[in-house]
Amino acid sequence: MSIRYYSTNRDLKNITGIKPFAGKVSFKEALLTGQAPDEGLFMPDSIPRLSLNDIQELKGKPYWETALLVAMAFLADEFSVEVLTHVVQDAYNYPVPLEEVSRRTFVMRLDQGPTASFKDFAARMMARLMSYCRPQGERLNILVATSGDTGSAVGKAFKDVIGIDVTILYPTDEVSLRQKKQLDTIGGNVQSLSVSGKFDDCQNLVKQAFSDPALARFNLTSANSINFGRILPQIIYYIYAYAQLAAAGEEIIFSVPSGNFGDALGCEYARRMGMPLAKLVMPTNENDEFPNYLKNGSYKKVSPSRACISNAMNVGHPSNLARFFELYGGTVDRAGVVHSNPDLEEMRQHIFSVSISDEETRKTIKKVYQLYNVVLEQHGAVGWAGLEAFFQATKTKGLAVSLETAHPAKFPEEIQKLLGLTPELPASMKGIDERKGNALSMTNNYVDFKNYLQNHLKVKE
Numbered sequence: 001m002s003i004r005y006y007s008t009n010r011d012l013k014n015i016t017g018i019k020p021f022a023g024k025v026s027f028k029e030a031l032l033t034g035q036a037p038d039e040g041l042f043m044p045d046s047i048p049r050l051s052l053n054d055i056q057e058l059k060g061k062p063y064w065e066t067a068l069l070v071a072m073a074f075l076a077d078e079f080s081v082e083v084l085t086h087v088v089q090d091a092y093n094y095p096v097p098l099e100e101v102s103r104r105t106f107v108m109r110l111d112q113g114p115t116a117s118f119k120d121f122a123a124r125m126m127a128r129l130m131s132y133c134r135p136q137g138e139r140l141n142i143l144v145a146t147s148g149d150t151g152s153a154v155g156k157a158f159k160d161v162i163g164i165d166v167t168i169l170y171p172t173d174e175v176s177l178r179q180k181k182q183l184d185t186i187g188g189n190v191q192s193l194s195v196s197g198k199f200d201d202c203q204n205l206v207k208q209a210f211s212d213p214a215l216a217r218f219n220l221t222s223a224n225s226i227n228f229g230r231i232l233p234q235i236i237y238y239i240y241a242y243a244q245l246a247a248a249g250e251e252i253i254f255s256v257p258s259g260n261f262g263d264a265l266g267c268e269y270a271r272r273m274g275m276p277l278a279k280l281v282m283p284t285n286e287n288d289e290f291p292n293y294l295k296n297g298s299y300k301k302v303s304p305s306r307a308c309i310s311n312a313m314n315v316g317h318p319s320n321l322a323r324f325f326e327l328y329g330g331t332v333d334r335a336g337v338v339h340s341n342p343d344l345e346e347m348r349q350h351i352f353s354v355s356i357s358d359e360e361t362r363k364t365i366k367k368v369y370q371l372y373n374v375v376l377e378q379h380g381a382v383g384w385a386g387l388e389a390f391f392q393a394t395k396t397k398g399l400a401v402s403l404e405t406a407h408p409a410k411f412p413e414e415i416q417k418l419l420g421l422t423p424e425l426p427a428s429m430k431g432i433d434e435r436k437g438n439a440l441s442m443t444n445n446y447v448d449f450k451n452y453l454q455n456h457l458k459v460k461e
């Protein structure tokens with residue numbers, strides 16, 4: 001029976017401006033539209049199971065084999081095994097190191113991809129799946145507004161993908177020099193636009209373009225972070241790590257530094273697919289809405305969100321919280337209003353969450369370096385501190401993996417300040433500062449942007 005995708009908002013009543021979407025769509029439709037018509041998030045109506053035996057057989061095998069097993073479980077009805085094999089082999093051509101830091105406690109480095117952040121894992125697979133889903137003979141045009149990291153991960157992921165062009169908009173004065181280099185030097189089918197304005201201006205330009213009938217012929221699509229096509233690839237590395245490290249049937253603990261909860265959601269699905277999980281630890285930075293909710297059962301988003309050094313996690317109302325609520329029987333909407341509560345006891349049984357301050361984050365970076373000679377950056381340090389908090393609160397021991405979600409070389413100033421060393425650039429970023437960029441300048445005026453799109457985008461292959 002094939003898996004279909006429904007909206008987390010399907011039962012919402014009495015909300016002005018939203019007409020609940022009661023239908024279901026295929027994975028391909030969910031992938032190309034990103035969001036349900038009622039602004040809800042797409043959810044699979046059943047979760048495929050993997051046998052423990054299938055998982056254990058992945059031990060010692062290359063990463064793409066785990067990717068293929070998970071992809072087949074979800075997508076076998078809509079893609080051939082040949083296509084999926086090609087997608088995962090092409091997407092995952094870099095290492096996924098598992099470093100033992102102290103006894104039976106590991107760091108999984110998800111920072112070896114082309115833009116040195118874990119977002120590469122999702123963006124690369126999604127890009128390749130989209131290439132196979134586009135309407136016959138037509139091009140897709142991806143528009144992305146970015147304040148930094150997502151834009152380069154998405155842009156790089158689509159580089160040279162057949163039939164798809166990408167336009168990235170970023171605010172000229174709000175990205176770091178190194179981020180600007182990353183965005184401007186992708187080249188080929190990826191064009192960056194340096195917008196004189198704020199991140200919000202970039203988002204507004206993109207939104208207006210999506211709803212402009214005069215641009216419909218360009219097949220404009222977003223590579224939105226709530227797309228289920230970005231969640232699916234994030235299930236894979238949990239199962240991979242489990243297969244490499246666990247003894248037969250042993251339970252594992254994962255600690256996932258969390259912002260919009262897409263990464264942690266991958267772990268939640270991995271458990272529901274059959275991976276033996278002792279606990280999903282979800283540390284946040286000072287944006288503590290979720291740890292507070294688990295503690296006292298009433299949800300209050302943090303608004304405006306707090307600016308912490310782990311800046312990719314500065315989220316006051318995580319977009320994927322709606323999916324967690326749904327999986328545990330509750331409903332929360334985009335504004336952060338809880339319509340029905342999930343089973344809180346069941347949630348606490350599987351999930352532990354804690355807020356880590358910037359001060360603790362910095363202390364952790366120093367401590368992990370002094371004790372173990374391991375360099376973590378600020379996001380990975382939140383993960384590690386969360387794991388330690390869990391060990392302390394529960395007096396548990398056992399096999400545990402903490403995720404490092406970005407490469408320390410992306411944050412040279414912070415690391416230099418704390419450890420007195422300059423992290424070496426990963427191969428993907430070598431020479432970045434000297435590369436020549438090809439950004440075009442753009443005003444924040446929609447008419448200018450529309451003219452640009454009409455003159456530059458292509459329609460057919």
Ligand SMILES: *Cc1c(COP(=O)(O)O)cnc(C)c1O
Binds near residue numbers: 258261313
């Ligand atoms: C996006 C990001 C996160 C947070 O991931 P979510 O899926 O939003 O919870 C953590 N670390 C880094 C480096 C990121 O870029």
